[in-house]
Structure formats: structure tokens, C-alpha cells
Amino acid sequence: MLRKIIDSFKIFLSDVGLLCANKKIAAEDVLYNSPELSDFRGGMTENYVCQQLSCSNHICYSWHSDGIAEMDFVIQRDRSLVPIEVKSAVNSQAKSLGVYMRKFNPEYAIKVSTNNFGFERGIKTIPLYATFCI
Numbered sequence: 001m002l003r004k005i006i007d008s009f010k011i012f013l014s015d016v017g018l019l020c021a022n023k024k025i026a027a028e029d030v031l032y033n034s035p036e037l038s039d040f041r042g043g044m045t046e047n048y049v050c051q052q053l054s055c056s057n058h059i060c061y062s063w064h065s066d067g068i069a070e071m072d073f074v075i076q077r078d079r080s081l082v083p084i085e086v087k088s089a090v091n092s093q094a095k096s097l098g099v100y101m102r103k104f105n106p107e108y109a110i111k112v113s114t115n116n117f118g119f120e121r122g123i124k125t126i127p128l129y130a131t132f133c134i
Contacts, residue, residue: 045088
């Protein structure tokens with residue numbers, strides 16, 4: 001069961017392009033993986049995924065345990081809750097996703113990253129460019 005906690009929320013812009021323009025980020029910085037983006041890449045990637053999920057009519061929730069783990073998004077599909085971990089780096093270990101899966105044992109989970117499509121140990125890997133498929 002998902003609860004809405006008013007004092008625990010994230011804010012996302014409805015357009016990643018506006019977000020980048022606001023932060024004065026050039027397209028070349030994103031395309032060529034500029035080191036100046038290292039502190040901002042994760043937030044920008046989460047914003048993109050949230051935008052894609054919202055366009056697919058998903059309501060985006062998040063989950064966190066007491067300082068141990070944080071799930072970027074949790075969406076509802078039919079009667080199931082599906083956790084979604086977003087990774088912007090090539091190294092895409094998803095420790096929080098493991099914590100969530102051990103605690104709630106979902107039917108499956110999704111990891112969005114720069115890696116290719118895959119399915120291993122109950123985790124569907126979706127490339128960033130295919131987030132609209134969720």
C-alpha cells in the first residue's frame with residue numbers, strides 16, 4: 001500500500017529541456033558526457049524518467065526506508081506495485097532496489113539505465129531511451 005506523505009516529496013520539472021536551460025547546460029555537455037555534469041546527471045536523469053512515466057499516465061510515487069534505501073519511483077500496474085530504480089552512470093548497481101525487493105517481494109522490478117534490455121533475478125533492465133515503453 002502506498003501512502004502519501006506531505007513532508008516527503010520530490011519536485012520535478014515537466015520538461016527536461018527547460019531544466020537544462022535553467023541550469024545553463026548545453027546539449028554538447030549532455031551528448032559528450034561532460035565532467036561538469038557529474039553532480040547534476042542523476043537528478044536530470046530522474047527528471048527525464050519522471051517526465052516519460054507521467055506522459056504514459058503513471059502516477060509517480062517514491063519510497064524510502066529509515067536512512068537505508070530510497071526507491072526513485074514506485075508505480076502501480078493493475079493491482080501490483082512496481083519499483084523503478086534510475087541510474088545515470090554506466091556502473092548501475094541498484095542497492096536500494098535490492099532492499100525494496102527483499103522487504104516487499106514485488107512480482108518484478110525495473111531498473112532504468114544506460115545498459116541494454118535485460119531481465120535477471122526479477123529485475124527488468126530498460127535503457128533510458130526506451131523509458132516510454134514502461
